Amino acid sequence: MNEQEKINAALKAVSFVKPGQVVGLGTGSTAYFAIQEIGKMVREGLEIRAIPTSEATRQLAEKWNIPLTDINDISTIDVTIDGADEFNSRLQLIKGGGGALLREKIVASITGTQVIIADASKQVEKLGAFRVPIEVIPFAANVVTRKLSALNGEASLRAKNDSTYITDQGNNILDVDFGLIDDPAALAKALDHITGIVEHGLFIDLADYVIVGKGDQVEIIA
């Protein structure tokens, strides 16, 4: 994990943001740098409206006086800048390490240009070393855990400060070890059909670009 690589990727990504656009703001330590930079651009006169993907990001955006809008009042988002926990050369992602995968995926689903930013440590040949975060309603946590076993997934209920982790929606997160995933798209489809899963952290066909910081360079994968 390299902070300068995150910063370099974030600085490159904000060049995708144009005046008048609706902008999705991602969650996490890499998105943080992009939000900070967008805040500076707003201070210098850039007019945008933004949609935060988490309460943490909402607070950060408010701190920077970035004008926010309600996702229910718009039909499309022009560009979203977000992080990832893992990505591969096919722009398939694992997201949700920060627990915001549900809003992140909703935002991505109506975004024209989805820009993912990451340091080089996030690039993998095969997804799956990072466990797949899955948001479940608390009522169904054990039901879903058993169904995941049938897919060879070993689920652990996420905890924070000795308590069960609660998402912005009041749900829980299962972190699921599937081993290295041969076919992320097929696994995503299977997860889509498990009742009790609200959303999972496999992002397939959603990213348009991954901007990856590599040393003092950035590489754009499209």
Ligand code: 5RP
């Ligand atoms: C939050 C996410 C983040 O984008 C992901 O966890 C990457 O975070 P970071 O940039 O801090 O490594 O999906 O739900």
